[in-house]
Amino acid sequence: MIEALLVLNAGSSSLKFQVFGYQRLTVLAEGKVVRIGAEAHLSARAGTDALNRDLTIGADHEAALKAVLEFIDLHDDNWRVRGVAHRIVHGGTAYTEPVLVSPQVMRDLEALIPLAPLHQPHNLAAIAASEQLVGNVPDVACFDTAFHAHHDERFSRFAIPRDLHDQGVRRYGFHGLSYAWIARELAQHHPRLHGGRVIAAHLGNGASLCALSGGKSVDTTMGMTALDGLPMGTRAGAIDAGAVIYMMRDLGMGIEGAETMLYEQSGLLGLSGLSNDVEALMTSTAPDAAFALDYFALKVAQFAAALATSMGGLDGFVFTGGIGEHAEPVRRAVMNHLRFLGNFEVLVITANEEREMAIQSRAVLAQADQEGL
Incomplete structure (x- = not known):
């Protein structure tokens, strides 16, 4: 058995x-x-x-x-x-x-x-x-939110009244299982880097960045929902809240229409008008396909620079996720934008959320066995 x-x-x-x-x-x-x-x-x-x-x-x-x-x-x-x-x-x-x-x-x-x-x-x-x-x-x-649960309040609050924050209107962050695996891999295989300041980039159909200091999450690009931050496959990422109000109030979009547009019709798909698949965009000759990829790489770099500020510097950058691992032209474009930050180590680490879940779950089951649950 x-x-x-x-x-x-x-x-x-x-x-x-x-x-x-x-x-x-x-x-x-x-x-x-x-x-x-x-x-x-x-x-x-x-x-x-x-x-x-x-x-x-x-x-x-x-x-x-x-x-x-x-x-x-x-x-x-x-x-x-x-x-x-x-x-x-x-x-x-x-x-x-x-x-x-x-x-x-x-x-x-x-x-x-x-x-x-x-x-x-x-x-x-x-x-x-x-x-x-x-x-x-x-x-x-x-x-996915647990890895970011202990952020300093400067990184978990929106600039809104306290009572709304206390009701849950706050920044949570996501892709935490992926980032926990990155931190684990760094600790095992790159201990010097693990002890430093690292930006991990989980780039896929869903995309975000995480600032890791000493293997702990300091800041991240996603907020209350998995819609904020970087543009993604079909999600808009960061957008002026006033623009959403305008589309709903003055363009007659409605709540459901706005939600569908922001979650399912935007991002790389909306920018290119073609596809949310990066491989398809990289092989396309359409100008809007190239624009979508350029826009994506620029936004990754811009948000990365902000996270470097959160940590007071940058020692390493880790790419993971489907785009991060396999789209070398996107990685190269991001790094070209970040050359002004000076020298830092760049790694590609294969995502393995399933193994991270197995490690976490085995510990929970072992504890339950000890407690006779």
Whole structure:
């Protein structure tokens, strides 16, 4: 019998998974379902065996998880799942550490859906589906906001009245599981840099930067929601709040129209008028494609300079995420903009949110075992 840990990372249209051996965290199986809700496709491997197959058109997250579990069952080499770890984008102020999921935890996290409408519903749907399909094993919630939970108030407040801040209108920050992994990798493989001042750039369809000092989050570009900061694949990033008021009041956009525009029609897609896919933009000859990439690189550099100010300098810059790892022209453009900051080390570190979740969840399950929960 091999004890195992299942890690699920549910996005708005994707579901990534890994099965780890519980003791050594060796990868037993891994894969992902992409284009959930449309032409869903599963790619997975276990050992030397690989599978690629289309799912039913329009398959939802529950159907995606069912397909993942069917693959796991076919390759189950006497595994016993000890727990299921879930990525949760928003934990608010209440959840600053990974926790065992309970009915009360679920109610609290459902209340945060308006702050992460593209992600939180799917994160929670994966928990509900796993409870039905995996069986009676504990679920662990791992939070993207937790890594930033201890920011100095200068970096967590908006310039609004205190009573609104106390009601939760504040900066939280996201991509914390990715940044926690970067900090862990720096501590293990680049200890000198880990002790210094580093900007980590998680660049993908969702994008943000994090200022790390001594491996701890000092400041980050995202705010109350995952909409603020850098322009992203389809999200606008930072925008004058007065512009949003104008579009709603004077252009008749309405709340739902504004939300759809800001979350789903903006960013690289809105700038280029073509695509939110950086590879497609890099191969396009359209002037607006080049403009979108130039704009993105400039904004990354501008926000990075601001984060360097938050730390009082810069010793290293780490790229991670799909764009950060694979789009070398974008990395080069960002670095060209930042040459004025002087010399600093530049690294590319592969994102591994799933392993970070496994490490966090194993600690939670071990503590629960000690307490007899």
